[in-house]
Amino acid sequence: MTHDHDLVLRPTGAQTEAALNPPAGRNGGDLVVETLTGLGATTVFGLPGQHALGMFDALRRSPLRYVGLRVENNAGFAADAYGRITGEAAPLLLSTGPGALMSLAALQEAAAASAPVLAIGSQIPAAGLGGGRHGYLHELRDQQASFRDIVKSVHTVRTQSQIPSALAAAWESALTAPHGPVWVEIPQDVLLAETILPVVTAMDATPEEAAPRPELTAVAAHLLANAERPAIIAGGGVVRSDASGKLRALAERLDIPVVTTFGGKGAFPWEHPLSLQSWLEDRHTTDFLEDADVLLVVGSGLGELSSNYHTFAPRGRVIQIEADAGKLESNHPALGIHADARLALQALLETAPERRDPTAPGRVSVVLAKVRDRIAAQDLDLEQRTVAAVREALPDRSPSFWDMTILAYWAWSAFDAKHPNTMHSAQGAGGLGYAFPAALGAAVADPSQPVLAVSGDGGAMYSIAELATAKQYGLDVTWLIVDDGGYGILREYMTDAFGETTGTELTRPDFVALAESFGVPGTLTSPESLTADLTKALATPGPSVVVLPALLRMFEPTHL
Numbered sequence: 402m403t404h405d406h407d408l409v410l411r412p413t414g415a416q417t418e419a420a421l422n423p424p425a426g427r428n429g430g431d432l433v434v435e436t437l438t439g440l441g442a443t444t445v446f447g448l449p450g451q452h453a454l455g456m457f458d459a460l461r462r463s464p465l466r467y468v469g470l471r472v473e474n475n476a477g478f479a480a481d482a483y484g485r486i487t488g489e490a491a492p493l494l495l496s497t498g499p500g501a502l503m504s505l506a507a508l509q510e511a512a513a514a515s516a517p518v519l520a521i522g523s524q525i526p527a528a529g530l531g532g533g534r535h536g537y538l539h540e541l542r543d544q545q546a547s548f549r550d551i552v553k554s555v556h557t558v559r560t561q562s563q564i565p566s567a568l569a570a571a572w573e574s575a576l577t578a579p580h581g582p583v584w585v586e587i588p589q590d591v592l593l594a595e596t597i598l599p600v601v602t603a604m605d606a607t608p609e610e611a612a613p614r615p616e617l618t619a620v621a622a623h624l625l626a627n628a629e630r631p632a633i634i635a636g637g638g639v640v641r642s643d644a645s646g647k648l649r650a651l652a653e654r655l656d657i658p659v660v661t662t663f664g665g666k667g668a669f670p671w672e673h674p675l676s677l678q679s680w681l682e683d684r685h686t687t688d689f690l691e692d693a694d695v696l697l698v699v700g701s702g703l704g705e706l707s708s709n710y711h712t713f714a715p716r717g718r719v720i721q722i723e724a725d726a727g728k729l730e731s732n733h734p735a736l737g738i739h740a741d742a743r744l745a746l747q748a749l750l751e752t753a754p755e756r757r758d759p760t761a762p763g764r765v766s767v768v769l770a771k772v773r774d775r776i777a778a779q780d781l782d783l784e785q786r787t788v789a790a791v792r793e794a795l796p797d798r799s800p801s802f803w804d805m806t807i808l809a810y811w812a813w814s815a816f817d818a819k820h821p822n823t824m825h826s827a828q829g830a831g832g833l834g835y836a837f838p839a840a841l842g843a844a845v846a847d848p849s850q851p852v853l854a855v856s857g858d859g860g861a862m863y864s865i866a867e868l869a870t871a872k873q874y875g876l877d878v879t880w881l882i883v884d885d886g887g888y889g890i891l892r893e894y895m896t897d898a899f900g901e902t903t904g905t906e907l908t909r910p911d912f913v914a915l916a917e918s919f920g921v922p923g924t925l926t927s928p929e930s931l932t933a934d935l936t937k938a939l940a941t942p943g944p945s946v947v948v949l950p951a952l953l954r955m956f957e958p959t960h961l
Contacts, residue, residue: 423596423597423598423599423600424600426595427459427462427595427596427600428455428458428459428592428593428594428595428596429455429561429564429587429591429592429593429594429596430454430455430456430457430458430459430460430592430593431459431462431463431596431600432561432564432565432596432598432601433456433459433521433564433568433587433592434456434459434460434462434463434465435463435565435600435601436564436565436568436569436601436604437463437465437492437519437568438463438464438465438601439565439601439602439603439604440490440568440569440572440604440606441489442465442489442490442492442519443464443465443466444465444466444467444468444483444491444492444845444846445460445465445466445467445468445491445492445493445494446467446468446469446470446476446477446479446480446483446491446492446493446494446842447467447469447470447473447476447492447493447494447495448469448470448471448472448473448476448494448495448496448500449469449494449496450495450496450497450500450523450539451496451497451538451539451589452496452497452523452524452525452538452539452589452592453494453495453496453497453500453522453523453589453592454592454593455523455589455592455593456494456521456523456587456592457494465492466845468841468842468845468870468874469870470838470841470866470867470870471866471867471869471870472503472838472866472867473495473500473501473503473504473507474503474504474505474506474507474834474838474863475507475834475837475838475863475864475866475867475870476493476495476504476507476838477493477504477506477507477508477510477511477518477520478507478510478834478835478838478839478842479838479839479841479842479845480492480493480507480511480518480520480842481507481510481511481514481516481518481582481839481842482516482802482825482838482839482840482841482842482843482846483842483843483845483846484511484516484517484518484575484580485514485516485641485822485825485843486800486822486842486843486846486847487846487847488517488580488641488643489517489576490517490518490519490572490575490576491516491517491518491519491842492519492521493518493519493520493521494521495520495521495522495523496522496523496539497522497523497524497525497538497539497540497541497544497589498538498539498540498541498544499539500522500539501522501523501544501547501548501586502547504520505547505548505551506830506832507832507835508520508548508551508552508582508584509551509830509832510827510829510830510832510835511581511582512551512552512553512581512582512829512830513829513830514637514664514825514829514830515579515580515581515637515638515641515724515725516580516581516582517575517576517580517581517582518575518581518582518583519568519571519572519575519582519583519585520548520552520582520583520584520585521568521585521586521587522544522584522585522586522587523586523587523588523589523592524544524586524587524588524589525537525538525539525540525588525589526588526589526590527559527560527588527590527591528590530559530588544586545557545584545586548584549584551582552581552582552583552584553574553575553577553581553582553583554570554571554574554583554584555583555584555585555586556568556570556571556583556584556585556586557585557586558585558586558587558588558591559588559591560591561591561594561596561598562598564587564591565601565604567585568585568604569604569605569606570606571583571584571585572604572606573606573607573608574608576606576608577608577609577611578608578610578611578641578642578724578741579638579641579724579725580641610741610744611724611739611740611741611744612740612741612744613722613738613739613740613744613745613748614738614740615748617736617738618738618745618748618749618752619752620736621697621720621722621736621738621749622748622749622752622753623753624695624718624720624736625655625657625695625697625720625749625753625756626655626753626754626756627756628693628694628695628717628756629694630692630693630694630695630717631655631657631693631694631695631696631697632657632658632659632660632677632689632690632693632695632696632697633648633651633652633657633658633659633660633696633697633698633699634659634660634661634662634690634696634697634698634699634701634703634707635648635659635660635661635662635665635668635669635699635700635701636661636662636664636665636668636698636699636700636701636702636707637662637664637665637700637701638665638699638700638701638722638723638724638741638742639661639665639668639699639700639742639746639821640664640665640666640667640668640700640821640822641700641742642700642724642741642742642743642744643743643821643822644668644699644700644742644743644746645667645668645669645821647743647746647747647750648668648669648699648742648746649669649670649673650750651746651749651750651753652669652673652675653675654750654753654755654756655753655755655756655758656675656756656757656758656759656761657675657697657756657758657761658675658676658677658689658761658764658765659673659675659676659677660676660677660678660679660680660681660686660690661678661679662679662681662701662706662707663679663681663706663707663813663814663826663828664701664707664828664829665679665700665701666679666813666816666818666823666824667818667819667820667821667822667823667824668700668821671817671818671819672817674761674762674765675761675762675765676765677689677765677768677769678769678814678817679813679814679815680769680772680814680815681706681707681708681709681813681814682706682709682710682813682814682956682958682959682960683709683772683775683814683959684709684959684960685768685771685772685775686709686768686772687709687712687713687959689764689768690713690715691713691714691715691716692716692717693715693717694717694718695717695718695720696715696717696718696719696720697720697722698719698720698721698722698723698735699722699742699745699746700722700723700724700742701723701728702723702725702728702731702732703721703731703732703733704732706813706828708732709959709960710958710960711732712960715733718736719733719734719735719736720735720736720738721733721735721736721737721738722738722740722742722745722746723737723738723739723740724739724740724741724742726739775956775957776956779956779957781954781956783928783951783953784807784808784811784953784954784956785815786928787808787811787883787928787931787949787951787953788808788811788812788815788816790928790931790932790935791808791812791816791853791855791881791931791935792816792817793932793936794931794932794933794935794936794939795853795935795939796850796851796939797819797820798819798820798823798850799823799850799851799852799853799939800822800823800824800825800840800843800847800850800852800853801823801824801825801840801852801853801854801855802825802826802835802836802837802839802840802843802852802853802854802855803824803825803826803827803835803836803854803855804826804827804833804834804835804836804837804854804855804856804857804860804861805826805827805828805831805832805833805835805857805860805890806855806856806857806859806860806883806889806890807857807883807885807889807890807893807953807954807955808855808857808883808953809826809828809836809855810890810955811953811955811956812824812826812855813826813828814956825839825843827839833859833860833863834856834860834863834864835860836854836855836856836860836864836880837854837856837861837864837867837871837878837880838864838867838870839854840852840853840854840878840880841867841870841871841874841876841878843878844876844877844878845874845876848876848877850877851877851878851879851939851940852876852877852878852879853878853879853881853935853939854878854879854880854881855881855883856880856881856882856883857882857883857884857885857888857889857890858882858883858884858885858886858887858907858909858912859887859888859889859907861880861882861912862907862909865915868915868916868919868921868944868946869919871919871921871943871944872919872920872921872944875942875943875944876943876944877942877943877944878944878945879935879938879939879944879945879946879947880916880944880945880946880947881935881947881949882912882946882947882948882949883949883951883953884909884912884948884949884950884951885950885951885952885953886906886907886909886952887905887906887907888904888905888907889905889952889953890955891904891905892905892906893954893955912946912948913925913946913948916945916946921943921944921945921946922938922941922943922944922945922946923945923946923947923948924937924938924945924946924947924948925948925950926947926948926949927949927950928949928951931947931949934947935947
């Protein structure tokens, strides 16, 4: 008797001949790019370096599209955005030592936001590995140790025959829910040496989906269907798992109000009668969620930003669906369901009976009215008009990428993302310089839509070099730089805490002239002309810069 698991695909005569007589002139770098191609990659990001030249030479012989950025951290942000937009693992090619370490902040953001990035770095020659001090250029005692606390998994290669398996394992890890960055390192001599190994063909690295335990979803469905005042917090996991439709179906089936976290923007329609929108840094929203007798948290760990800076204290029963087991009940006791958001929501849809609550839309309206009244009492018309101007100018399906700047802090709460997976920010790890290089990665991923990046003048200085990248590849990204003469949010924090500031005021360039020196059109705008200037820039193919001199303020916090 033959069992399915005994079946082995036997090579054809042509395949055998090709394997016995591989093309001449290939090296270990060819095994890397062949494996990536076999896994389904089409585009790689990166920056060449001396130890990694074997990989970059092999790119010439591959169908992979290479997009090179000017700084490794920016290349990591571009790969992060490519992974978010496509849902595919984005290869990031890096060199040893300084080149590798320059990517760490980007990989931390990818880890926090569950963006699948396959970082592949070179290493010193294999004979130098093991912690000895041999004096190689770029040498570190233990390079992978710098990555181990950040990425999902680390994969070390020491021979050419290990390359396909290591990359396939890393690919599977990056795309297993929750998605995230992984690290592979390959010694310089392994990449450069000629290989007689056969050409790598199709690779199977399909990750298993995290399905919920049915006894847990049965309890969750019963609790939700019989609750008096249920509520839902929808996080980034809903967006990453493409579960927005199932979330809406469940909310409508059970008449449950929904608030989206800053990472979950777009997971639920902004103007829906059950939408509490994203005003998580508001005590009225916090009070509403605390009053819920059953709270369903989907795809969120209820971290600092999602819990009004840990002031949120739920009084009812919490159900938490989360693909990252480390986040289950990490902040609040709950009925923890370790599962992909899409699969768990589908199970709830199949299990929960209909529940009608005609009071739910009215209760939502009351909360939103209280939020509006609170903001209206703070003389923040300029800030609200600026958010509205950006929303009016940006096409509904165009993605936007936001740096850690005051306008982004406003957008977390006040911006209507219109569609899932269209608004992205660096709020996961909170590092500066994310918006513009990430927007470039998104433009590579989907050139059919213009892309918007939003930075402050401080964050913009991290990314100025990538104007050359935008120009070189003709990427359709409009970069809005809000120039307030310094690190605006830190200026506010320090003034509030200490009464004065230190290190927040910055000398900066003429951003319009600087953009034009790269051959990128620049426009100096004003709050009154922002909508028209942004609309024009977004409608013009290729990169552009719009500079808005404005001193924006944050709304008053409610967590203090």
